[in-house]
Amino acid sequence: MAGIETSEDSQTAGRGGRSSLAGNATDKALNLLEAAVAPGHPHRLGDIAAAAGVPKASAHRILQNLVTTSFLASDGNGCYGPGPRLRALAARVTQGCEEDQVMRAELEVLGRRVANTVHLGVRTGDTATCLIKVTSPRPVQTASRVGMHLPLHATSIGKCILSGLSDDELTVLMDRVGMPARTEHTITGLDALRAELDRVRAQGFALDEEENEIGVRCLGAPVRDAKGAIVGGVSISSITxxxxxxxxxxxxxxxxxxxxxxxxLLG
Known part of the structure; x- marks a missing residue:
């Protein structure tokens, strides 16, 4: 069974270092739940535990509880995926949700005007997750997908999210997850990232200059919650x-x- 993906061509970036966030019992259960339903499920116990940063013995106990309560399902061979209760919950959240309909409608309008792929991503722990994708009408497509994890330091949506952090928060986060090179253009130094985020704050938008994927350039703008905090970003992805x-x-x-x-609309 394939390991857990954290991006389209993950090299263990994104969710690495999650162990420091294991936290209390609730944190562990939520991290394990998220890891178990990552793209490519069902996943092995060891892969789930590693992705969530939870010791394997504790992970096994919590996963069994999640299976018992039907949030997860086990294939009987040590692998886990979404269970019926979680699928029902997802349907209740998304089906007929006015906010989702409004967000998708706004993104579709943008997509028609620019004739390129449009994404909405939100911060999920140490990464961003693609929540909505409006596909480009062109025959050449980006490899992104809904549910895909995006590295914060190497994407326009990620930079928008990071621009909302204080310098102390940024330092702690980058020390924890690292800044691995996705391509030869990726920013891998904290000082350079700080300067980049200063530009994002000043201009109100972020650029990904083939930093996450060669041949793809992205423009992003931050999305805020009802209190004004940056919780995600919207992006236009273009083929260079x-x-x-x-x-x-x-x-x-x-x-x-x-x-x-x-x-x-995101909270």
Missing amino acids: YLESRETLLGWTDLIRTTADALHG
């Missing part, structure tokens, strides 16, 4: 040989307007 950097930057007003329209 199809769209110029200048064209992408020409959409900054559009993406900031879309991000503003999502204000408060």
Whole structure:
């Protein structure tokens, strides 16, 4: 059975170092639940425990409880995936949810105007997760998908999220998860990342210059919750040989307007 993916071509980036966040019993259960239903499930006990940063013995006990309560299901061979109760809960959250409908409608409008792929991502622990994807009408597509984990330091959505942190929060987070190079263009130094985030705050948008995936350039804008805190971001992803950097930057007003329209819809 395949291990747990943390991004489209994960090299153990994203969820590494999660052990320091194991926390109390609730934290452990939630981290294990998230790891068990990551793309590619069902997952082995050892992979789930490692991704969640929970000792294997404790993970086994908690996972058994989650199976008993039907939040997870076991295949009988030591692998776990979503159970019927979790699937029902997911359906209740998403089906007919007015906020989801509004967010998707806003993203679809943006997608039609720019004719490129549009994403909405939210922070989930030490990474961001793609919540909504509006696919480009062009034949060449990005490899992203809903539920995919995005490294915070190497994506436009991630940089938007990081721009909302204090310097102390940023330092602690980057010390914990590291800044692995996704490509030759990835920012891997904390000082360089600080300077990049200063630009994001000043300009109100973030760029991913082939930092997460060669051939893909992204423009992002932060999305805030009802209290004004940055909880995610919206992005336009373009294929570099199809769209110029200048064209992408020409959409900054559009993406900031879309991000503003999502204000408060994520909590």
